[in-house]
Amino acid sequence: MSSAIVFAYHNVGVRCLKVLMAAGVDIRLVVTHKADPNENIWFQSVEQVCVDYDLPHLIAEDVSLPVLQEKAAACTPDFLFSFYYRNMLGADFLAIPAKGAYNMHGSLLPAFRGRAPVNWAVLKGATETGASLHAMEVKPDKGAVVAQVPVPILPDDTAAEVFDKVAVAAELCLHGVLPALLAGKAPHVEQDHTKASYYGRRTPADGAVNWSDNAQTIHNMVRALTHPYPGAFTDTVHGKLFLWRTRVLTQTMNIKPGVMQVDAMHRVVCNPGGGGTLQVLNAQLNGETLDAAALMARFQGSLKLPL
Template sequence: MTNQRPRIALFAYSQPGFACLEELIKLKANISIVFTHIDAPDEEIWFDSVYSLAQKNNITVYRSNKIDAAALELFKQASPDIILSAYYRAIIPDSFLTTPRLGAYNLHGSLLPKYRGRACINWAVLKGEKQTGVTMHVMTNRADKGDIIAQEAFPIKFTDTGHDIFLKTSQTVKNIIKNYLPLIESSTAPHFPQDESQATKFGRRRPADGIINWDSDVIDIYNLIRSVTHPFPGAFTFYKGKKIFIWWAVPLDEKEFIPLPGVQGAKNKLEYKSGDIINTNNKIIIKCQHGYLLLKTVAHPHDIDCLPTSKAFSAIFKTGNQLG
C-alpha cells in the first residue's frame, strides 16, 4: 500500500539524528530519503548509525561529507514535502530549504535563541547551565534563527556529562517529533519568532580547547572536564611538557579540603599555588585558583584510564610537583 502521508527528506547524524529517524519509523512516517554522513576516521563513533538504521528499514539513504551533485539529484527524485534535520553537520543549500511545500525544520540541542551554533550541548555543560533542551525551528538561510515551532526543556544535573546530555537530547527529539509531526504534516504547527535580545552564539570546539587553566575556579575546571569527558576528546593538562588527560574529578571547596587526613589546616593551604599537586592519604588533589580538584580518573595519551594513584603516575602525582 502506498503511503499517502507527506514525503519527508531527513538530514541526520549522531545520536539525536538516529533518535529522530527511529521515531519517524515508529510513527510510520513517509520517509522518502535520508541524508547522513561518512564517519570521520579521527572521531570516536560512540553513537548509533543513521545509515544502518535506514538500510535496515529499506529506506533510501545517501551518505557524504557535504551536499554534492549526487545528493542534489537524489533530493530532486525524492521530491519531499517536508525537510527535517537533526544534527546534520553540513550546510543544506537554500535551494533545498525552499523546495518542500510544508517547510524545512531543524531540531537544535538548546533552548533557542540561547546557544546558537556548534557544540551547543557541550557548551551548556561547560558554562554550568542548570537546564537545556531541544528546539524545533524553521530552517532559513540564517542558521538557528528561524521561527520556533516547539521547545522542550530538561535539567542538567551537577554530575551530568556532555554524553549524558546528548542522551537526554535524543529522547527529547523523539518527544517533539511524536507531538509535532502531525501538526507539520497538516500545516497547523505554531510559529513563534525568536527573541533576538536573548540570543547567544558559540562556535565549534576542537580537542585543543580541552586544556585546563589551573588559574580558574574549581567549578569552571570541573565543568570543562564533564563537558568533554568520554566519548569526547577530553580535558587535559601537562607535567613537564607531557600531556595528561583528566577524565573525571570532583571539586572540593576550602571547607571540604581542610578536614582531609594529611592536610594541616588553614596555614598550610596558603602555601599552595594553582596547579600544585597534593598527595594526601592516597588521594590526589590539585590546587585551583579557588578551590581544589580531587582527581578520580586519568590517563596518558592513547593509554587506558586509571586511578591517579596507580603506578603509571607515581612519579608525577607527588606533593610538591606542579601541573600546567
C-alpha cells in the same frame, strides 16, 4: 500521507527518523554521513537504520553538489528535516519542500546556537538544556521554534550523559508536535534574538586546561570533554596529563595553588589559581593512570601544574 526527505546523523538522527517512520511519513530519501574511521564512533548509525528498513538513502559530505540537489528536488517532498546532519543546507535545499524545512537543535533556543551545543552547555555551567525543533532559515538556528523539550544538567553530569537526555528530548519533541506539524497547525514562535548565544566548532586542542581558572570552571571543562570526547588536558614537565573525572569540594583546604597532591584522606586534590578545591577522580599521565598511589610513588605525593 505526508512525504519528507531527511538529512540525519548520530543518535538524534536515528531516534527522530524512527519517529517519522512510526507516524507513517513517506520518507523518500535519507541523506547521511559515512562513519569516519579516525573518529570515535560511540553513537548509532543512521545508515544502518536505512538498510534495516529499506529506506532510500545516500552518503553525502558535500551538499553543494548539483546532483544531490537534483535528487532531493526530484522527490517533491512536503517536508525537509535535518536531524543532527553536520553540514549546513543552503537556500536551494530549503526551497524544495512544499510545506517547510525543519531542524532539530540540541539546546533550548535561542541559547547555545551553533556547533556542539551540549558540550558548550556543560562547559559553561548551564543547569538546563534540551531539544528544539525550529523552522530552517539560511542563517543557522534562527528560525521560529515549533516545539521544545527541556532536560536538567546536574552538577556532575558529563556531556555524554546530557547528550543521552537530549536525544530522548528530541524524540519526545518531534513525537509531540508532529501531528500538528503535518496538519499545518503547529505553532511557530519567533525567537528572541536579543537573548541568543552562539558558539563555534570545538577541536581537541581546545581541551587545554587553564590552571588560572577556578575549580568550578575546570570541573565544567572536564565533564564537557571527558569520554567519549578527546578530554581536558594539560602539559606538565613530566608529560601530558588528561583529566577524565573530577568534582568540586565544598570545604576550603589549605593547598598551595598550582600543585596536585595527595591529601590526608588519600584523595588527589589541587587548588587552581582561580580558587576552590578540585578533587581528581580519574586522570592519566602519559597514558598511565594517575591515582593517589601513583602520585605518591612517582612524585613524592605532589605534581606541579603549569599556572
